[in-house]
Every structure is written in structure tokens, then in C-alpha cells.
Amino acid sequence: MNSFPLPDFDVLWDYANPAETEVKFRQLLPQAEFMGNTSYYLQLLTQIARAQGLQRQFAEAHNTLDIVAPLVQNAASLALARYLLERGRVFNSSGRPEEAVLWFQRAYQSAIAQGEEYHAIDALHMLGIAAPPSERLTWNEQALTLAEKTNNPQAQHWRGALYNNIGWTYHEAGQYEQAMAMFQRAYVFQQTTGNAKEIRVARWCVGRSLRSLNQIQEALALQQTLYAEWAASEEQQAGYVSEEIAECLAALGRLDESRPYFAEAFAMLSADPWLVAQEPERLQRLYRLSQSDV
Numbered sequence: 001m002n003s004f005p006l007p008d009f010d011v012l013w014d015y016a017n018p019a020e021t022e023v024k025f026r027q028l029l030p031q032a033e034f035m036g037n038t039s040y041y042l043q044l045l046t047q048i049a050r051a052q053g054l055q056r057q058f059a060e061a062h063n064t065l066d067i068v069a070p071l072v073q074n075a076a077s078l079a080l081a082r083y084l085l086e087r088g089r090v091f092n093s094s095g096r097p098e099e100a101v102l103w104f105q106r107a108y109q110s111a112i113a114q115g116e117e118y119h120a121i122d123a124l125h126m127l128g129i130a131a132p133p134s135e136r137l138t139w140n141e142q143a144l145t146l147a148e149k150t151n152n153p154q155a156q157h158w159r160g161a162l163y164n165n166i167g168w169t170y171h172e173a174g175q176y177e178q179a180m181a182m183f184q185r186a187y188v189f190q191q192t193t194g195n196a197k198e199i200r201v202a203r204w205c206v207g208r209s210l211r212s213l214n215q216i217q218e219a220l221a222l223q224q225t226l227y228a229e230w231a232a233s234e235e236q237q238a239g240y241v242s243e244e245i246a247e248c249l250a251a252l253g254r255l256d257e258s259r260p261y262f263a264e265a266f267a268m269l270s271a272d273p274w275l276v277a278q279e280p281e282r283l284q285r286l287y288r289l290s291q292s293d294v
Contacts, residue, residue: 006032006040009047018054025051042068042079046086053086056273058094065090081111081119088126097130104130117155121147125158128165133172140166160189160198164205171212180209197235200226204240211248220248239268243286250289263290 012024025048032041045068052061065087072080088103108123124143128136140162147158167182187202194202204226210219223244230237246261266286269275275283 006035006037009040009044013047015054018051022048022051022055038071039077039079042071043082046079046082049086050089053090053093056093056277058090061086061090076110076114078111078114078116078119081107081114081116081123084110085119085123085126088123088130092126092130100130101127117146117150117152118158121150121155121158121162125162125165128162128169133169136169137166140169157193160186160194160202163189164202167205167209171209176209176212180206180213183209196233200229200237204244207244211244211251216248216251220245220252223248237268238272239265242268246286246289259290259292262286266290 006028009025009028012021014021025044028044029041032044045064049061049064049068052058052064065083068079068083072083084103084107088100088107091097091103092100104123104126108120108127111117111120111123121143124139124146128140128143131139144159144162144166147155147162150156163182163186167179167186170176170182171179183202183205187199187206190199190202203222207219207222207226210216210222223241227237227241227245230241242261243265246258246265249255249258249261266283269286270283
């Protein structure tokens with residue numbers, strides 16, 4: 001039998017390219033099956049389902065998870081926790097958050113019972129997204145408490161995402177000062193542990209919060225700096241920086257200057273299937289404001 005170890009498939013994830021990630025995962029399935037590593041095989045299937053969900057192939061994702069379900073039903077294993085998590089994610093992404101919450105609660109209970117703090121925090125963070133707005137802060141704070149007290153370095157890394165999520169929870173509630181405080185914590189955290197893209201995203205959130213606090217000139221300067229940094233990098237910004245520059249220019253009454261940025265933002269963001277499905281009015285507004293006859 002082949003004695004070569006199976007690779008850590010989690011490091012193969014490229015969330016910006018789920019189709020390519022799915023191909024990589026499927027290439028590992030025969031080897032995992034041949035070696036008889038059932039746990040690895042089932043966990044890999046859950047991640048294939050996650051990749052399908054990110055491609056908005058929800059029926060296919062549920063079908064993949066249906067393969068896993070009978071094999072983890074009565075197990076106390078990491079495969080079970082990951083199965084519950086991914087089932088919840090598919091429900092949430094397909095617009096069924098009430099069902100998703102039940103799966104995330106089960107995922108948390110399963111993960112915490114096995115001492116899998118990373119996945120327990122993942123489940124809590126998903127509850128902070130899928131639960132009713134009045135409950136989201138509580139779930140996120142519970143996740144952050146666990147992330148800040150754990151000795152697991154991988155689980156500790158959740159802090160950046162949780163500072164960010166809590167910041168957006170405050171922002172959506174109109175509590176902009178509290179949001180800014182959390183976004184600044186996220187930025188400091190990413191400066192220590194994040195890559196260049198994660199640091200830029202954290203700064204973008206600070207800039208977005210500045211606009212909400214009506215500090216438009218400061219917000220514009222920050223976004224323009226990010227725009228230049230992204231242009232100099234090997235990565236393309238997704239359109240959010242262009243959108244913010246446009247919004248700041250419009251807020252300052254510089255409408256002619258704003259239109260090319262609105263147009264650029266629309267061109268980039270309208271290529272995102274999630275935004276097309278979830279925020280069509282936002283995209284329509286970007287297009288409208290990009291037109292010279294507005």
C-alpha cells in the first residue's frame with residue numbers, strides 16, 4: 001500500500017477561486033480512498049461541498065454532503081463537525097439562514113465536545129452571520145472570547161476575522177464609533193499576523209468607517225492610498241476601493257470625478273455572483289451614478 005502521507009488539503013484552499021480549489025480536492029479523493037483514510041476522505045468531501053456552495057451550486061453541494069451524512073451520523077469525529085458546518089453554510093448561502101442556524105449550533109456542540117476549538121469558533125462565527133441581527137453580537141463575542149483564551153495558534157488566528165465581523169455588526173446597527181474601534185483592532189492584528197492583502201482589507205474597513213463618521217476627506221485619502229498600493233501589487237482589488245473613492249468624491253460634491261470610479265466599481269463588482277444575487281440594488285446604483293446624465 002502507498003505509504004506517502006496525504007497532504008493537508010486545507011492549505012490548498014483559494015476562497016477567491018472555488019472552482020479551481022474543487023478540482024484540487026477531487027484529485028486527492030482517489031488517493032484517500034485507496035489508503036483507507038475514511039476521516040480524511042469524508043472531511044475532503046465536506047470541503048468539496050463548500051467549494052460548490054461558493055460557486056452557488058447549492059443542489060450539488062447538498063448532494064455531496066448527502067454522501068457524507070450516513071457515514072458520520074453516529075460518529076464523534078472531526079468529520080462530523082465539518083459536515084455539520086458545511087451543511088449550515090450551504091443553507092445560509094442559499095438564503096435559508098433559519099435552517100443554517102440549527103446546523104451551526106450542532107456543529108459548535110460537536111466541535112467543542114471533541115476539543116476542536118478552531119472549528120468551534122468557526123461555528124460560532126457563522127452563527128454571528130446567520131442568526132437574527134439581535135443575536136449576532138452575542139455569538140461573535142462568544143467566538144472572540146474562545147479565540148482570545150485558546151492556546152491553539154490556528155484558533156487564535158480567528159481574532160482578525162472576528163474583530164472585523166463585530167465591527168460590521170456595530171456598523172450595520174449605526175454604532176459607528178464602536179465599529180471603528182473594532183476595525184482598528186482588526187487592522188493592528190493583521191499588521192502582526194496578516195499578509196499584504198489582509199492588511200489592505202483591514203485598512204479599507206477603517207476607511208469605510210471614516211466615511212460613516214462623516215470624515216470624508218480622511219476616508220478619501222486612505223482609499224486613494226489603497227488604490228495606489230493595489231495597483232502596484234500583483235493582485236487586483238475587487239472593486240470595493242473604487243466604490244469607496246467614488247462615494248467619497250460624490251459626498252464632497254465632485255460628481256464628475258466620481259463617475260469613472262463608479263463605472264470601474266460596477267464593472268468589477270457586477271462580476272461577483274454573490275453580489276449579483278444578494279445586492280442587485282447596490283449594483284444598479286453604481287451603474288446609475290456612473291452615467292453622465294444622472
